[in-house]
Amino acid sequence: MNELRELYQELVLDHGKKPRNYRPMDEPYRHSVGYNPVCGDKLSLFVRVNESDVVEDVSFQGTGCAISTASASLLTEALKGKTATEAMDLMRQFTAMLIDPENDTDPDALGKLAVFEGVKDFPVRVKCATLAWRTLEAALDGRDTPVTTE
Numbered sequence: 001m002n003e004l005r006e007l008y009q010e011l012v013l014d015h016g017k018k019p020r021n022y023r024p025m026d027e028p029y030r031h032s033v034g035y036n037p038v039c040g041d042k043l044s045l046f047v048r049v050n051e052s053d054v055v056e057d058v059s060f061q062g063t064g065c066a067i068s069t070a071s072a073s074l075l076t077e078a079l080k081g082k083t084a085t086e087a088m089d090l091m092r093q094f095t096a097m098l099i100d101p102e103n104d105t106d107p108d109a110l111g112k113l114a115v116f117e118g119v120k121d122f123p124v125r126v127k128c129a130t131l132a133w134r135t136l137e138a139a140l141d142g143r144d145t146p147v148t149t150e
């Protein structure tokens, strides 16, 4: 458990300070904006899906705490090469891990993303961790309007 906590801290600190794929994207892309009403933080997410329905590129920009930035950064790393359907499945598994008490997904199936499991005990922080994923869902659905974590 301590090892997991250390890994969590290391990963969140690392990705929070040096977010991967923190940049705009040249078109074509699908795009959406996520908003956390609790703190006012906003995140803009870009995703390019090719004609074979494979995620070719994902990037984000915006302001957020270490948890939301790290979650967005790890999202971008986790999605490249997945199909849009697999990306949606991962989004559902990730959010279920944090908000669904009946969830029985093995966190280990989420790879590095499992480090966010402990966040479920802190409802305010759950909104931080899920912000990028809600935004991804909207972008893949073709909803360009801002989404919120409420």
Ligand code: FES
Pocket (backbone or CB within 6 Å): 036, 039, 040, 041, 064, 065, 066, 067, 068, 127, 128, 131
């Ligand atoms: Fe704003 Fe976490 S405090 S997203």
